[in-house]
Amino acid sequence: MSHSHDLDDPGLRAAALEALLVEKGLISTDAIDAVVEHYERDLGPRHGARVVARAWTDSDYRARLLADGTAAVAELGIGGLELNTLVAVENTPELHNMVVCTLCSCYPWPLLGLPPKWYKDPAYRARAVAEPRAVLREFGLVLPQETAIRVWDSTSEVRYLVLPMRPDGTEGATEGELAALVTRDSMVGTGLPAAPAGVAT
């Protein structure tokens, strides 16, 4: 094939950088594989969903989660350096919380995995603060006018988890059944939990 590779191709530059890092003994290919596999396979919103379902079914746990999020998720084996301090914020009929990182892409990785593309986009990062109600409407979430919206700006030190309201019609549901209703977006505040089967939304 005759075409030459474009030097601006980020994939080419990334391959060159990885090769140099490995040759210099700074990291191994296996170490990179291990990180990627961990994030792709082991982490994800199901961990956050477990926390939310526990808080919905155990009022003592809910109180501990709201008082000290980091300690409460550690009870369920979730934490580590990449979480830093976790603050859980509770939605009520009067107040809806949503989370953004205006400067870059801080996100509670151990609870939710890596952030979705829109969370990192300049449009979301700027508009979530400036016009949260309009942004939520674009997500398909129309809140009553009397519900206030509070936007939390993540930092390297503090990450936020939204504790959504438990859906109606879930009386008697098990913790596992409840966890299955918790969506990623409901824990970022750009969505609501799914409705249980048989309950109209």
Place this chain on the structure above:
Amino acid sequence: MSADGVGTLDGDRATALPRSNGELLFETPWQSRMFGATVALQRRGALDVEEFRAELIEEIQTWQRSHDPADEGWAYYERWQAALERVLAQRGLVATTELDARAAALARAWSHGH
């Protein structure tokens, strides 16, 4: 992206958990390599989390100052990679000239090899 800038905000409100990361985390393999390399370097103490984040913020701000928020050229992991390159250069671990040379050599090799 649509003219209002958030046409691509695609919530997963209809999709219930749990699922094992059914969503695409990385759009291309190189993005996952750069993410993995950064975290691996941090874990072994060759990079500082705060130092990297400061560079990432700087890269993002610089891009945003010269582009419209809805600009389709936005590529998060390109900013990430640029930040990683800067931190490595500042630490004297990988010089920019060295990386440029290796990328050029690789470009030649790939052109011949494929």
